[in-house]
Amino acid sequence: xxxxxxxxxxxxxxxxxxxxxxxxxxxxxxxxxxxxxxxxxxxxxxxxxxxxxxxxxxxxxxxxxxxxxxxxxxxxxxxxxxxxxxxxxxxxxxxxxxxxxxxxxxxxxxxxxxxxxxxxxxxxxxxxxxxxxxxxxxxxxxxxxxxxxxxxxxxxxxx
Numbered sequence: 001x002x003x004x005x006x007x008x009x010x011x012x013x014x015x016x017x018x019x020x021x022x023x024x025x026x027x028x029x030x031x032x033x034x035x036x037x038x039x040x041x042x043x044x045x046x047x048x049x050x051x052x053x054x055x056x057x058x059x060x061x062x063x064x065x066x067x068x069x070x071x072x073x074x075x076x077x078x079x080x081x082x083x084x085x086x087x088x089x090x091x092x093x094x095x096x097x098x099x100x101x102x103x104x105x106x107x108x109x110x111x112x113x114x115x116x117x118x119x120x121x122x123x124x125x126x127x128x129x130x131x132x133x134x135x136x137x138x139x140x141x142x143x144x145x146x147x148x149x150x151x152x153x154x155x156x157x158x159x
Contacts, residue, residue: 001059003116009057010112013049018104021045025100034096038085046074058119066119073115080107 084103
């Protein structure tokens with residue numbers, strides 16, 4: 001798949017993820033302060049984002065190693081969006097219900113580049129391979145099927 005195709009799929013996942021985040025945020029906002037609501041909703045939506053981006057965007061197998069590295073993809077997103085939420089609410093006096101939507105948009109390009117680097121990272125187990133069992137690019141051999149481009153190190157996450 002081309003980078004352009006991945007970016008398009010990443011955008012679709014981003015829309016779904018933003019909707020998930022925003023629904024969680026609003027439901028938590030009734031009981032918790034806005035910053036706590038933001039942090040909890042962010043963590044929940046990041047987990048969903050990992051699985052959607054692994055399977056749909058990059059067509060790679062989710063592994064524990066990738067799952068543990070995936071928060072790095074959102075570190076910059078978290079800092080930019082959290083700072084943005086705070087500045088929009090306290091400095092610019094935006095409504096706390098809408099501030100996260102604006103703040104999150106600023107971090108999207110950074111998140112795409114880092115998530116792509118982590119989720120398409122070659123498998124370190126086989127020298128010169130990207131993780132396929134048959135020595136080819138991960139997932140392209142007859143045993144893997146379904147057109148996956150790369151496989152990651154570590155065991156797959158159980159379904």
